[in-house]
Amino acid sequence: MTLGQRLSQGDETALEECYAVLGPLVRRHVVRLVPGHAVDDVVQLVFLEVWRSRRRFDTARGLEPWVLAIARNRAIDQLRAEARHSRRAVPLDDAARVPDTTPAVDTACDVRKALAGLPTPQRQAIMLAHYGQLTQREIADRLAVPLGTVKARTARGLHRMRDLL
Template identity: 80%
Template sequence: MTLGPRIARGDETALTECYATLGPLVRHHVARLVPGHAVDDVVQVVFLELWRTRRRLDPSRSLTPWVLAIARKRAIDQLRSEARHQRRAVPLEEAGRVPDAAPAVDAACDVRKALAVLPVPQRQAIVLAHFGQLTQREIADRLNIPLGTVKARTTRGLRRMRELL
């Protein structure tokens, strides 16, 4: 039996096989649409959505175009999300009037710039964890995403910030 009908039936091993088979194609497709830092997150969302919407899949039709359509929609969502965030960014107010505060203000500016470069999902996880003082489980519950996704986003985001700083 092909992957489409097996996924539609809820066969989890079919999803694993689908990821192994279509993952590279989806990654290539997404990489042409979104910045490199967001590719992993978008690919993960594509297969998560494939699984969540499996009941709408028509088993008589090809699976590949359906998955690529999901990938295109999620890539566009990612680009829109980043664009919205860029428009909302507010510059850090100048606090450099106090001589002792200058190094702290410089460090805060550097951190703010590094956070602004991160993809929205990674930045969101880091901000909730470090400034919101939430645990990873609390972040997963608040954002309604799997705990592993929160861990991956936090790790990738912190790694990228370390490179930037």
């Protein structure tokens, strides 16, 4: 039985193992997204949500991308909370100089859609490389596939994403 299957069935030792195995990966991911003072809190929230959401985990999909998606969402929540607490009025003269973030949001949505259009092995390799900041060797070890397979999946996935975008 896989770690993801054990976790989804409520095995508490699976949560401990998940934290031991994926904790460093989640931390590396979160460090890129939130200020240093919030990293520990966000990592803790991630694994709390992993446990609370365990029944929603699709065991046919990868555990790492699911946990990293939760990590990204909790990091975004943290940034939003900090922004709410530090909001201040912007003078109208300065408002004209505030950059428009809409193109960046549109691009992010397009990339998300393109990723969703990839076959699972290609999407998984790209997500672990990008969101998990893993090398191709680390991805191969995690997925228990040859290094050449990871390289091929990544290359094919990126080519397909380019076509989709």
